[in-house]
Amino acid sequence: MIVSADRPSVTPPLPPLTAPVEDYLKAIYELESRQGSATTSDVAEALAVAPASVTGMVRRLAAQGYLDHVPYRGAQLTDAGRRAALRTIRRHRILESYLSGILGYPWDRVHDEAEQLEHAASDELIERMAAALGFPTVDPHGAPIPTADGTVEERAHRSLADWPTGEPALMARVSDKDAALLRYLADIGLQPGTEVTVLHRAPFDGPLTLRIGTADVMVGPRVASQVLVAAPTPLRPPDAC
Amino acid sequence: MIVSADRPSVTPPLPPLTAPVEDYLKAIYELESRQGSATTSDVAEALAVAPASVTGMVRRLAAQGYLDHVPYRGAQLTDAGRRAALRTIRRHRILESYLSGILGYPWDRVHDEAEQLEHAASDELIERMAAALGFPTVDPHGAPIPTADGTVEERAHRSLADWPTGEPALMARVSDKDAALLRYLADIGLQPGTEVTVLHRAPFDGPLTLRIGTADVMVGPRVASQVLVAAPTPLRPPDAC
DNA sequence: CGGCGTGTTTAGGCTCGCCTAACTTAGGGT
DNA sequence: ACCCTAAGTTAGGCGAGCCTAAACACGCCG
Incomplete structure (x- = not known):
């Protein structure tokens, strides 16, 4: 029948x-x-x-x-695939932010932990963590956190390797995948929000001399190319209010 | 060779x-x-x-x-099996404590979440959560938290159903598995640490009248049998110090 | 002492993710 | 225009966990 x-x-x-x-x-x-x-x-x-x-x-x-x-x-x-991917990325980045911001994890160790938890945490947990953090928009490495309805605002940053010498920049973002690099950056005091200026660029793809705060440090070109920066204090365009 | x-x-x-x-x-x-x-x-x-x-x-x-x-x-x-089991139970109970104590989860919803997370969380995460809680010894349902080296102190509690009428007791523990029961207990204000007195016991396995704080409530025998209690203020035996 | 029911185990099979080895295809170089 | 290589795919297989159906052991009861 x-x-x-x-x-x-x-x-x-x-x-x-x-x-x-x-x-x-x-x-x-x-x-x-x-x-x-x-x-x-x-x-x-x-x-x-x-x-x-x-x-x-x-x-x-x-x-x-x-x-x-x-x-x-x-x-x-497809759209469905992209939505699913962004959901996972949102969970990952909120977890990273929580581990780093609330539980005191060093930023080079949040990635692996978040990789595991992102598959196990419920939506409620993720949203409670986001709330505890005050609904952050970027994670500890400067990556934007997709919204719950599946949109991201990807900013097009420039690499520190390309940033003009002498012009101050704000460190904006770095990959969360290379723990050794993250430890190194923490060591020299470079994290999202830090102001950094390229003082000198040695020729033939040589090391760069950076001013970070009051200290000058030299970093290899491989490091510089991984660090993304933005113009400092991108004052809100005067539109609303 | x-x-x-x-x-x-x-x-x-x-x-x-x-x-x-x-x-x-x-x-x-x-x-x-x-x-x-x-x-x-x-x-x-x-x-x-x-x-x-x-x-x-x-x-x-x-x-x-x-x-x-x-x-x-x-x-x-075997010993190895018991150690492995206690490790998982430790993670579960610390997670429950953290979700409830720090993230504000209602106690009837921590079990399912912890069930998922206990397999994904690293030892480091568990220990950081324990530290954030001040190394608790019992979870939100009153269950003892095994130590990291695999020992538990299981206290032999009595059921509220057996507790003598008129003698005040401290609510000590309840299973974390029955969410509806937990919601009900929260509703009538019964949680680990609460003082409770059995005022009256109806015959033939009938309902009990309890005094919880200043309120009197009647609960069925099934509820009472699930609630474990201890003698109030078990003052530390005067040994050390 | 033998039968019988409950509870346990074996047998066989399925899905999910992964592998290696052998193949096909696309597309650049001559 | 053709061939050759690098990349992608198919074929066949494996282990982990689970299932159902059928065989089996224990121990109780007559």
């Missing part, structure tokens, strides 16, 4: 995402926004997984509507 | 426990300490899993030295 009372094509209850799936979507999102597209091997490298595994997962995610996949031609997140 | 350079019998690197394994050990520990032993079907029910699955997992855990298993006769935790 009852033949097709409810067929599965109208999005069945939609199971909660597993941790690996969240990781794939997050990685693909980040690769897409960093380099426009995400290749199978990029994703494989980012997740420390064999390329064949990525192919398999991408097929699944495409079947579930999280991305569009043309074999041999790459994949692109 | 190199024949048995390192054989696997001397505890190989010992992989970190998976979430299901932690759940099994915790459940077995709790059943053992509540009723002396844990049967296959008890565990199956506690974990909402088929009995056959328990048999399989128990075999694995026995092979890894976490418990001794005599087929058809039941299983018993």
Whole structure:
């Protein structure tokens, strides 16, 4: 009798995402926004997984509507995929902010912890943490925190390596993934919000001399290229009020 | 040549426990300490899993030295198993305390959240939370928090259902698993540390009249049997100092 | 002492994520 | 225009955890 009372094509209850799936979507999102597209091997490298595994997962995610996949031609997140990715990124960054701001974690150790917790924490927990922090808009590394409804304001920062000599800048952002670099930056007193000036640039891609506060320090070009900066006190454009 | 350079019998690197394994050990520990032993079907029910699955997992855990298993006769935790279980229980109870004490969770919702987080949180996170709480010894439901080196002080409390009429008692503990009961207890103002007196006990297993603070409330015998109490102000025995 | 029911275990199978090895495809170089 | 390589995909397999169905052991009761 009852033949097709409810067929599965109208999005069945939609199971909660597993941790690996969240990781794939997050990685693909980040690769897409960093380099426009995400290749199978990029994703494989980012997740420390064999390329064949990525192919398999991408097929699944495409079947579930999280991305569009043309074999041999790459994949692109759909709206649903992007929303899912941003949700995970929001959780990650709020967790990082909480660990650093409330629990006193050093900023080089928040990433790994958040990576685990982002898959386990409930929405309620995340929102309580956000509230305890006063709803921050950037995480401890300067990365913007997506809103709960899935939007991010990505600012286009310039690398300290390109910033003109002599002009003061505000340290704005650095990747959260390289713990050793973060320890080094903490050591020389460079964190988001710190004012920094390039005093001198040695030729042939040599070290830069920076003024941070009252101290002068020399850093290699690899470090400088990782540090993103902005113009100081970007005074609010006088529009509202 | 190199024949048995390192054989696997001397505890190989010992992989970190998976979430299901932690759940099994915790459940077995709790059943053992509540009723002396844990049967296959008890565990199956506690974990909402088929009995056959328990048999399989128990075999694995026995092979890894976490418990001794005599087929058809039941299983018993080894020292290693007990230590692992207590580690998970410690994490669970610290998480519950933190969620309730610092993040303002109502006590009926901390259990589920802690259940997820206990498998994801690092030791460092747990210890930072414990420190933020001032190293509590009991969780919000009155359950003792095992120490990091794997010992618990289980106090033998009496049920409020058995407590003599007219003698004041201190509410000491209640299970964290029944959210509806917890909401009800919060509602009538009964939480660990609250003073409570049984004013009257209706015959034939009828409701009890309690005095809590200045209010009198009637509770069913099922509720009373779940609430564990202790003698008030158990003044420290005058030994040290 | 034998049968029987409850509870446990075995047998066989499934999904999810991952792997390696073998293949196909796209697209640049000659 | 063709070939060759690098990248991507398919094929086949594995372990962890779970399931159902069928076989089996224990111990109680007649």
